[in-house]
Amino acid sequence: MSIEQILVVMLYTLKPYLAWIILAVVVLAGAQLIGLKRPGKTCPRVLPLSLVIGVIVALLAPTLTGSKLAYVATVTDWIALVGIGVATAIYTYLVLGPLMPRR
Amino acid sequence: MSSAHTRKGPDRSRRRLLKLGAGAGALSMLPVGSALARQQTSARIVIIGAGAAGLSIASRLQRSLSGARITLVGERQTHLYQPGLTLIGAGLWEREDVITQTRDWVPSDVAWIEADAAGFSPDNKRVSLSNGDTLEYDLLVIATGCQLNYGEIEGMSTELIGQQGIGSIYAGPDAAVGTNKAIEQMLGAGEGRAIFTLSDTPIKCAGAPLKATFTTLSRLEDSGQRERFQVDFFTPFEQKVFSVPVYNEFVLNRWREQQVELYDQRRLVGIDPGQRTALFSHVDGTTERQEYDFIHVVPPMSAPDAVRHSELAWQEGPWAGQWLEVDQYSLQHRRYPEIFGIGDVIGTPFGKTAASVKKQAPVLEENILSYLAGQPLPAKYNGYTSCPLITSIGRAVLAEFGYGGKLMPSFPFISPTEESWAVWVMKEKMLQPAYYAMLNGRV
Secondary structure, three states, X not given: OOHHHHHHHHHHHHHHHHHHHHHHHXXXXXXXXXXHOOOOOOOOOHHHHHHHHHHHHHHHHHHHOOOOHHXXXXXXXXXXXXXXXXXXXXXXXXXXXXXXXXX | OEEOOOOOOOOHHHHHHHHHHHHHHHHHOOOHXXXXXXXXXXXXXXXXXXXXXXXXXXXXXXHHEEXXXXXXXXXXOEEEOHHHHHHHHOOOOOHHHHEEEHHHOOOOOEEEEOOOEXXXXXXXXXXXXXXXXXXXXXXXXXXXOOEEOHHHOEOOOHHHOOOOOEEOHHHOHHHHHHHHHHHHHHHHHOOEEEEEEOOOOOOOOOOHHHHHHHHHHHXXXXXXXXXXXXXXXXXXXXXXXXXXXXXHHHHHHHHHHOOEEEEOOEEEEEEEOOOOEEEEEEOOOOEEEEEOOEEEOOOOEXXXXXXXXXXXXXXXXXXXXXXXXXXXXXXXXXXXXXEEEOOOOEOOOOOOOHHHHHHHHHHHHHHHHHHHOOOOOOOOOOOOEEEEEEXXXXXXXXXXXXXXXOEOOOOOOOOOOOOEHHHHHHHHXXXXXXXXXXXXXXX
């Protein structure tokens, strides 16, 4: 498949989840805007908390897709799983960072 | 008699709006050049069949031709996402998940006649329809899909699916729901014998009977009572359940591990629902009766009667009188150059899956454009067929192959022989959007 075709399929795949994607972007933008108005450094607990949430979501991802963690077997599977965990951790950090009490 | 023409329907604006919404993102990615460089023609193009193949090629031709009068012929009002039927049969999807309205996929400026082909007169370039009309054409595309010949199994009919332990996912969403119901009844009984069968004819989605077996095994194992159920697979072929050796070996080895007994060289010829027995014939003509608590019936398949009983069918060879005669590479009819074929109806070594249509459609589009321009046909279909072979509920192998059984992986990062969670997610979440993009002619 060409890159163009993969992008077309991705667009069709994401279309049913458009409302959720918009909500996630709004929450992220809202958190960042709030953070701009609040002085101080990011709470040190945000990073470990984000990592924990990232790991939990990654471990739950197979179950959420009707599968099992035991079926995560190939390199591609593991890369996808780690990608989900890292993306979730970054998103959580960017949302919680501005919202958690600052030092 | 009426010539192929463009019909103005009341749903035109609504349909346009739907198409606009569905494809807006994809449209924005089209190169401007391809949108502008439409080939001029006044040809009357008739496409027989409004399923995946017919809609895909209609969308492509509507985009690439200017001035053509394209008529799509197909009676069914609902469009079925057939790759989802195995998931309904496994109790994972609802019937509504695979049903859309055909009218929502018919491209604008393409006339849709809600009838089926009743007969072909290729020497006169005419098609007679089930509504009594006759269409004349300059170019004909046969995309009827295939016919399920349940009647060739004595005692079997689609009305029985879901009753007396009989399942068969091929007959549509209701049959797939019935199949799931029959499996649940066996599970509820706490013990029993499940029989899975295979037809000796070419079948669409040849992996489906294997997937039905694997997903049922998965459910039995998850129930914690696997040892209380006997699972057997009956194949008409000798030690063969799939035509590509590497996948055949994989499946047979896995079934040995899962205590699935293989009964080879046995063809399902009859069924007695009341007694819950199935009759199998051997290659030497003898028969044997087998008891079951659940049976998955795979019907013999062929091109629809209107095609297979016409001049258009193969006249000799293994597909004689059964499938549409086309050149396996150009998809052009071997005796009538103005006729082309696409999808399940064609008599080629491989190519009866939705993924095959995805590869056939651009080949056919290119060759039709060349034919209309009086040029040699440049594009070749390589037999590409794909089947995300579900090996358990939650993992699958992305089987991709073509003529000669050659493996044809699409993605360098996905092995065509490894079981994978990512392939399962692809099957369960991404193939349907890709399929709908194909209907719109976008991939």
